[in-house]
Amino acid sequence: MGTTFRCLLPILSLALASRTVAADSVGAPPFAGVKSDFYSFDRYDFTYDGRAAIVVRPKVIAEGKPWIWRARFFGHEPQTDLALLDQGYHLVYIDVAGLYGAPKAVAIWDHFYAYLTGTHGFAPRAVLEGMSRGGLIIYNWAAQNPDKVCCIYGDAPVCDIKSWPGGKGASAGDAGSWAECLKAYGMTEEQALTAKCNPIDHLEPLARAGIPLLHVVGDADEVVPVAENTAILEKRYKSLGGSIQVIHKPGVGHHPHSLQDPAPIVDFVLASARRWLAERGTGDLLRERIEWCDIWITNADRSDLPRVLLIGDSITRGYFGEVEKALEGKANCARLTTSRCICDPVFFDELLMILRQYRFAVIHFNNGLHGMGYTQDQYRRGFAKLMDALREHGQGAGLIWTATTPVRKRGALSELDESTETVRQRNRIAAEFVAAAGLPTDNLFDLGISHPEYYSDDGVHYNAQGRAAQARQVAQSIEVRLK
Incomplete structure (x- = not known):
């Protein structure tokens, strides 16, 4: 016989041992504010720049301190955030509600970015996550800071204020939010209808910088209709030579957000991060989990x-x-x-x-x-x-x-x-x-x-x-x- x-051979599954560090061994100062539990992870709530801020720290921090920046509705459908926390990513949030991606919101994000990267040593490129109206700030900030972005994940994102909250197309919009939006931008409605202040209007810096995009949308969304938002952005981004993937959920409306199994989103983020490491020449040896x-x-x-x-x-x-x-x-x-x-x-x-x-x-x-x-x-x-x-x-x-x-x-x-x-x-x-x-x-x-x-x-x-x-x-x- x-x-x-x-x-x-030994399986290298030692919690990213060669590329991670225990959370309590990092030399950066601790976060101030109230400490609590976020699905077993340490959550810190504090005020920064007069705005409510949150940082959730992974149990084991991946090398380089990667992070995902949640733009809106913190804690809603958190499956992607939790999966990335498991991968050693920090999860951060600063409240710019009521500003709809206007210049004041961008300025707040600028300051918060400088604080996280300067004081706490976060990675120079952030993963941006925007649900619904959160799409406005992630794109408007990214357009002015493409060198600070790893990738963008938009979930049923607003890409044009005329669609929502303006309600100037198929969406019913929201009259109260529209008034608040116009005030944030300092515009009249007439000015807003022709203003180039939307994510769909300034995609060229992102395409030129090679920022990969992922959108998850419900095809039956009547609040933020795909045709007035993601479809326009997708067509324009591709025409600029940009890379965008759209995951469609047939028969699904504006809710529920995300995917029940966030693996495609997480895979997109991790692949984008590996690409940046390789291209900057400091990640010649890439490791999988x-x-x-x-x-x-x-x-x-x-x-x-x-x-x-x-x-x-x-x-x-x-x-x-x-x-x-x-x-x-x-x-x-x-x-x-x-x-x-x-x-x-x-x-x-x-x-x-x-x-x-x-x-x-x-x-x-x-x-x-x-x-x-x-x-x-x-x-x-x-x-x-x-x-x-x-x-x-x-x-x-x-x-x-x-x-x-x-x-x-x-x-x-x-x-x-x-x-x-x-x-x-x-x-x-x-x-x-x-x-x-x-x-x-x-x-x-x-x-x-x-x-x-x-x-x-x-x-x-x-x-x-x-x-x-x-x-x-x-x-x-x-x-x-x-x-």
Whole structure:
């Protein structure tokens, strides 16, 4: 009987240990005011610049002190805020209610930003979160401070005061709030109808700075109609070359806000943060919350059949078992599946550990879904290093590149997620190297593009039908190289 040897490297899930610090060990002064509990996190209420302010501190602070700035309705539908607190983000709020994003509100935010970054060492780029009328201040402040913004998450956001509270379109508006808004801006109604003071009016600085946007909207919203707000902003931002993703909730009105499962919002924020780290050059080594590596060698004690190595991530691990069955009696299969991107030198430690122990007849390899925060130039350098490593240490193995699979929208599998464009770019980079080396490609990207029904609900991984289809294609590509 053959034996199976499994080496599972330590999972780096030590609460972001390499990139975090305990909350009570930070050298910044403590926050003043009243301390209370916010879903088990420490909450501080105090007055700043004459306005009510709140800071909620994570139990473990992520390196660099990232933070999310809630613009309005603090504590309402807090699931995204709580998830980011768990990730080591601070949650902050300062009350600018009744100012509707007017210049006075922007000035208050300027002062609060300086206080948080100067006195308490918060990250230079904030994640901005605006629900409903909160959309006005996040966009108006961001337009004047694009270099201080990581990304923007708007939830049913007001993008034009004429729509709400003005009620000059499909929305009924709010007469009392409209009067308050005009007073905050110091305008008459006639002036407000032509004023360029809205989020939809000054998107160019954000597009030029490459600020990613995410909106979550209810398609049946009659208070802040999508057509008068997000749809206009989306069209204009895209025309400026900006990146915006809109998550639509069919049949949902202005409420409830957010998503029951905030994972798509949280993923957007974390990906945006990683991108800024990579682009400023101080985040060359990006870490996920859990890093993992799974090395599996079947029949490690036998050499009666050629040995095949599959390199990839959780997608590869998903179809590996069926590939192994398809090649039974033809090859002994092994896998190196990992969360490491080829931009991370640790990936090559993992790769060389297995290549130095075993000789493979065929190596079927992929790397592209992890490390989305790395730039395309970094990925290109990583791929060049991967090709060199396989040539130098692969001991003459036949190489097959498999294209990285597309990502679909969670809960809307017929649509591609925005990250698929990054996948396409990475596949193009890989194709250049592969073509130059004369290597075959196993195109699992096209398989995924053609079959949305193969996906599981998360839009990343595959269901049983999809894994079976992938395994058939992979096994066939390997058999050709074994002959």
